[in-house]
Each structure stands twice: as structure tokens, then as C-alpha cells.
Amino acid sequence: MNADASTSSDARGETSIEGYYRWHARIYDATRWSFLFGRTGILHEVAKVPAPARILEVGCGTGKNLVTLGRLFPQAEITGIDLSETMLDVARRKAVPFGSRIQLLHGAYGATQTVDAGYDLILFSYALSMFNPGFEAAIETAHRDLVPGGHVAVVDFHDTPLSVFERWMGVNHVRMSGQLRPPLQARFEAREDRLEAAFGGVWRYLVFVGRKG
Numbered sequence: 001m002n003a004d005a006s007t008s009s010d011a012r013g014e015t016s017i018e019g020y021y022r023w024h025a026r027i028y029d030a031t032r033w034s035f036l037f038g039r040t041g042i043l044h045e046v047a048k049v050p051a052p053a054r055i056l057e058v059g060c061g062t063g064k065n066l067v068t069l070g071r072l073f074p075q076a077e078i079t080g081i082d083l084s085e086t087m088l089d090v091a092r093r094k095a096v097p098f099g100s101r102i103q104l105l106h107g108a109y110g111a112t113q114t115v116d117a118g119y120d121l122i123l124f125s126y127a128l129s130m131f132n133p134g135f136e137a138a139i140e141t142a143h144r145d146l147v148p149g150g151h152v153a154v155v156d157f158h159d160t161p162l163s164v165f166e167r168w169m170g171v172n173h174v175r176m177s178g179q180l181r182p183p184l185q186a187r188f189e190a191r192e193d194r195l196e197a198a199f200g201g202v203w204r205y206l207v208f209v210g211r212k213g
């Protein structure tokens with residue numbers, strides 16, 4: 001498990017996650033549809049909450065979700081933040097048709113980069129499992145950045161019965177030891193909170209939508 005992948009940097013000032021995505025950004029959209037399950041589903045879950053005027057996606061990557069959010073909520077202002085400039089380069093191209101309605105920020109959420117508070121919806125889609133350490137602080141920051149009554153939506157890896165697979169995901173900066181669900185349940189009133197099996201149980205992923213009370 002990479003102990004401090006999200007914010008510590010090497011001699012060139014690059015975090016290991018930035019280094020990882022400098023190469024993976026090129027193949028990200030062509031490959032991730034095959035195993036990052038539930039990304040479209042969570043956006044349909046969030047469409048059930050009152051239409052958000054201001055949306056933040058933390059770890060927006062190449063911007064797949066930003067585009068869908070832009071279409072689902074045509075009145076909303078949308079911000080995406082990501083640690084990887086290479087991933088953001090791809091997102092920037094996709095955001096062009098949305099003009100100033102989609103803003104992109106580079107940095108580590110809550111650490112090197114702060115965002116305005118007052119969001120109605122904050123989405124973490126396969127991002128929090130890469131915050132090691134830091135997922136609890138990121139959940140706290142999201143709670144702070146939401147308006148009262150605002151919603152957090154999370155889709156992410158949960159756990160696996162296969163230790164070899166867990167180790168392999170650790171090599172890819174992903175922790176999947178069921179660590180995200182308890183702090184989300186503790187901080188938010190759950191509106192949707194379920195685990196789904198992937199590939200017949202090779203792993204489970206979490207779908208969580210919660211309201212800030």
C-alpha cells in the first residue's frame with residue numbers, strides 16, 4: 001500500500017499518483033469502463049436529490065462524470081479538482097462545450113488546493129480509495145464544503161476476499177479494505193448505502209449517497 005501517495009512528492013516535486021497517471025491518462029477512458037463499475041449508476045442516484053446548483057467532483061480525472069453531470073443538471077455550475085495535470089488535460093478538452101459552467105482546478109483536495117465552500121453536491125467517483133492516508137480528512141473536508149442539506153455521492157472499491165488482488169490494487173495506489181463506509185455513515189445521513197459485487201464477487205464496490213444534516 002502506498003502510504004502517502006496523494007500529497008507527498010519526489011525530488012521533481014511530483015507525487016506518485018501524478019507519475020502513475022502521467023502514463024495512464026492516455027489509456028484511461030479506453031480501459032476503465034471495464035472495471036470502474038457503478039459510475040453511471042451513481043449519477044442517476046444523484047439525479048433523485050433536489051437539483052444541485054453547485055457541484056464539485058473531487059478526483060475528476062479525465063472528466064467523464066463532469067460531462068454527464070453537465071448534461072443531467074444544465075443549470076448547475078460544476079467544478080472538478082484533480083491532482084494529475086495530465087488527467088486534467090483530457091478533462092479540459094471535454095469541458096470546452098460547457099464553457100465557464102465547468103471549472104477545473106489542479107491540486108490535492110483539502111491539502112494543496114482549497115475550493116470555495118457552499119456546494120450542493122460533492123461527488124467522489126473512484127477517488128477516495130486513492131487517498132491513503134487522507135480519506136477521513138477528505139470526507140471531513142467535503143462535509144465542511146457542503147451546504148446544510150447538501151449531498152455527498154461516493155462510488156468506489158470496497159473490499160475483496162482475494163488478498164493477492166488486494167495487494168495488486170495497492171500497487172495501483174488503491175486501498176480496498178472497507179475503510180470508506182464507516183466514516184461516510186458516521187458523517188452523513190445515508191440515502192443510498194449498498195455494496196455491489198463485481199465479476200461474481202472478485203471484489204465489492206460501494207454506492208453511497210448521504211445528506212449533510
Ligand SMILES: C[S@@+](CC[C@H](N)C(=O)[O-])C[C@H]1O[C@@H](n2cnc3c(N)ncnc32)[C@H](O)[C@@H]1O
Nearest residue numbers: 006059060061082083084087108109125126127
Ligand atoms: C481512478 S481516477 C477516477 C477519475 C474519475 N473520478 C472517474 O470516475 O473516472 C482517480 C483520480 O483521483 C485523483 N486523485 C487522487 N488523489 C487525489 C487528491 N488527493 N486530490 C485530488 N485528486 C486526487 C487522481 O489523480 C485520479 O485522476
